[in-house]
Amino acid sequence: MPTSRVSRRTLLRTAAATTALVAVPRLLRAQPKTIKVGAIHPVTGPLAEVGQLQRISAQLAVDATNAAGGIKSMAGARLELLTGDSESKAEVARTVTERLVNDGAAVIMGGFHSGHIMAMVPVAQQRRVPFIIDIGAADVITRNVAQSVKEGKQKTQYVYRIFPSTSTFGARAVQHMTGVFKETKVSPKRVVVMYTNDAFGKPQSESFVSAVKAASPGFDIVEVIPYPEDAKDLSTEVSRVKALKPDILSPITRPATAILLFQELTRQRVDLMGVVSPGAPGMTQPRQLEILKEHLEFVMASVPWPNVKSPRTQRVGAEYSKRTSGKSMDETSFSYDAIQVIADVLERARSTDPDALVEAIRKTNFNDPIMVSAGPIRFDEVGENVSATTAMVQILKNKPLVVWPRDAAQAPPVFPRPRV
Amino acid sequence: MDPTLIGQALLNGILFGGVYSLMAVGLSLIFGVMRVVNFAHGDMMVWGMYLALVLAERARLDPYLGFVLCAGLLFLLGAVVQRVLVDRVVDSAHEMQILLMLGVALVLENTALVIFGPDPQRVASPLTTATIWLGPLFVDVARLTTFVVAIALTIALYLFLARTRPGQMIRAAADNTYGALVVGVNVPRVYMVAFGIGAACVGAAGALVSAFLPFQPASGLSASVTSFNIVIIGGMGSLLGAFCGGLAVSIAESLGAVFLSPSLKELVSFSLLVLILLFRPAGLFGRRTP
DSSP, X not given: OHHHHHHHHHHHHHHHHXXXXXXXXXXXXXXXXXXXXXXXXXXSSTTHHHHHHHHXXXXXXXXXXXXXTSBGGGTTBEEEEEEEEOTTOHHHHHHHHHHHHHTTOSEEEEOSSHHXXXXXXXXXXXXXXXXXXXXXXXXXXXXXXXXXXXXXXXXXXXXXXXSOOHHHHHHHHHHHHHXXXXXXXXXXXXXXXXXXXXXXXXXHHHXXXXXXXXXXXXXXXXXXXXXXXXXXXXHHHHHHHHHHOOSXXXXXXXXXXXXXXXXXXXXXXXXXXXXXXXXXXXXXXXXXHHHHGGGGTTXXXXXXXXXXXXXXXXXXXXXXXXXXXXXXXXXXXXXXXXHHHHHHHHHHHOSXXXXXXXXXXXXXXXXXXXXXXXXXXXXXXXXXXXXXXXXXXXXXXXXXXXXXXXXXXXXXXXXXXXXX | OOHHHHHHHHHHHHHHHHHHHHHHHHHHHHHXXXXXXXXXXXXXXXXXXXXXXXXXXXXOOXXXXXXXXXXXXXXXXXXXXXXXXXXXXXXXXXXXXXXXXXXXXXXXXXXXXXXXXXXXXXXXXXXXXOEEEETTEEEEHHHHHHHHHHHHHHHHHHHHHHHSHHXXXXXXXXXXXXXXXXXXXXXXXXXXXXXXXXXXXXXXXXHHHTTTSOBOGGGHHHHHHHHHHHHHHHOTTOHHHHHHHHHHHHHHHHHHHHHSOGGGHHHHHHHHHHHHHHHOTTXXXXXXXX
């Protein structure tokens, strides 16, 4: 009978639809949904080592968030890290970002090389995906986006940074130096700046020089000496430093040139009150300490550093050490804070809608960073973390210890360095 | 300008020039004999440095002794690369040779990256921070030792080529390949040995500087470029040219760091290159090819 056949089908269809309608929300409730976070880091290529540590730090924070119950305001939604490898190349950073956005990343984080970040920013802006920069200092990254939003070329700013910007590095270095000199009751006068002449060293030295000019802290920069990034020999440069008779040498190095420089300072017996770097890699990394040993003793560097005095940072540090076969945390732990901020933003936004997320990012007031911070993480109108700061780290008995600011200090600063 | 500073720069330039010379001598020999530009030269140098590191860390062998072993191992590497790869393109167009050697460079660099990681390294040696003071001037003992050994090796190579029978065969193959074949020289073997010696020179140079020059897998390219620059200034294929070119470039860079900004010191050496190419295209000691 034709009528009964049709009605049976209709019945089945209705039944199936009803079951589905009733069952699906239950399934959703039973299985918290996952929120995908894209993490783009240079995991292979010349920057591989840092990139891998950044990825581990981010994963650590994702695991901690999930273990603590996920995003509670979104029914315990779990974070899932979608990892991307920029291969230490800007153009790959861009395509990988595109791919992760296509794969459903609601937020992206990552970076390291400012050039790579510049290639990722347009993707975040065009595809309307909030982007939290964990490491990457060039001022222009956020400034350009803020500018074009201000001029009305783009509607919303999706790019925010928790890492200190280049100008922050300069200003904080001068603050810390002034603090240390006051604490030790010494007033050095003549500072010579040396920098590796590349996209990192030049702006970093300029920011330091202009911060010194702006603060007039009682010391002057008598000479700025750039040297090539791939220098094979710095003996003549160091002879020049020696001839200038400075109280302080402020070097902005890369790890390789730091080795050349510090050997040469010892060899030529340059008489200094101390070496104080306004922030550069090469003085605080374990391998550098191992290679340079006594040449680095009493050297100070104003660098991003974990707040090792905080018990929570220590706990994270222990876990980090386990996953990295014994490494201790460094600036790559900013990736941990980036994920913490993302979790906090999601918690408050209660949604993965990009504009709701941006709204929540702007209202961020995150109290619990594991890095040394000048207060809770908050973003200004340019997208910079206003509390981003560095710590003055001094090498004492071949160990990097925070000596300034006072509340994060593990040891008092030793300045001027004792004469041998 | 402070005369002490200038004197010091001159001294530093001369001492570091020995290393430049040894690097360039190896490259020049290879080019002179088989007209192949070894684009993997710098990466072979980096391998010399890593071998010195391994010898120092595993066998506690000071790089100033270990360089002999490094040179030997690099000789083998060079000979194998020549026999297996370069030999196939000796008669091919230059672009084929360049592509092949760039490929070898990439493989060498990335193998080092896989094995040793991207961190800069340095070999520990007691000589690293030893200095002798001559009044206001100081002489760095590590650089002085390197300079002396580099000069000795260059002289030894010169004597080998000038006085010994295998040396004569190499020169014969370089001067006139067919003539050498006619009188019974085993030219393929000569090529293999010459390439090996070239690689050994740069391997020794690498080991000798490994105590004061930090290195990482990516350091090869800049070493290659420096070597080419020197060889072109000195004259392609001329050993004396490579030797003097190395000293000239090093002194020019060192003085450039005093009179100009240090980051412009490479400008000085490359300006020297441009001047040489303009006014003496065959290089200081080069012969014009007929």
